[in-house]
Amino acid sequence: MANYTDIQCNICKRSGGIGPGKLRKFSGPVVAIGYIFLIPSVLGMVLGAIMLFSVCSAASHMEHAEGATGVAGGIVVFFMVGSFVGGLLGWLLTMNRKVLLCGFCRGVHAEIA
Numbered sequence: 001m002a003n004y005t006d007i008q009c010n011i012c013k014r015s016g017g018i019g020p021g022k023l024r025k026f027s028g029p030v031v032a033i034g035y036i037f038l039i040p041s042v043l044g045m046v047l048g049a050i051m052l053f054s055v056c057s058a059a060s061h062m063e064h065a066e067g068a069t070g071v072a073g074g075i076v077v078f079f080m081v082g083s084f085v086g087g088l089l090g091w092l093l094t095m096n097r098k099v100l101l102c103g104f105c106r107g108v109h110a111e112i113a
Contacts (some may be wrong), residue, residue, distance in 0.1 A: 002035035009102040010109065019062030020112060022096040034093025037086050052076045 007018040035040035098112040
């Protein structure tokens with residue numbers, strides 16, 4: 001890891017306080033909306049996997065229900081894809097970014113790749 005202790009802060013003009021840190025990419029309400037998307041979508045993917053397993057096991061016990069189980073499986077897969085997209089949106093809204101922060105004034109100086 002790089003040594004940032006000799007960099008002077010441009011905001012408070014102190015040396016020795018610059019270090020790596022993490023900040024949210026978006027404001028607090030946007031992050032809350034991201035969690036509102038993220039938590040139900042994870043539960044939806046788990047529930048969809050359970051439903052898909054149930055449909056597949058029920059299809060193996062039925063003799064002449066190929067069409068019905070195909071439709072049910074398609075609906076479950078559509079439900080899982082929708083949950084995945086919602087989870088991806090929620091994850092993007094709750095991401096952090098790595099930055100150089102001043103330990104004294106919490107000023108942001110540069111984004112670390």
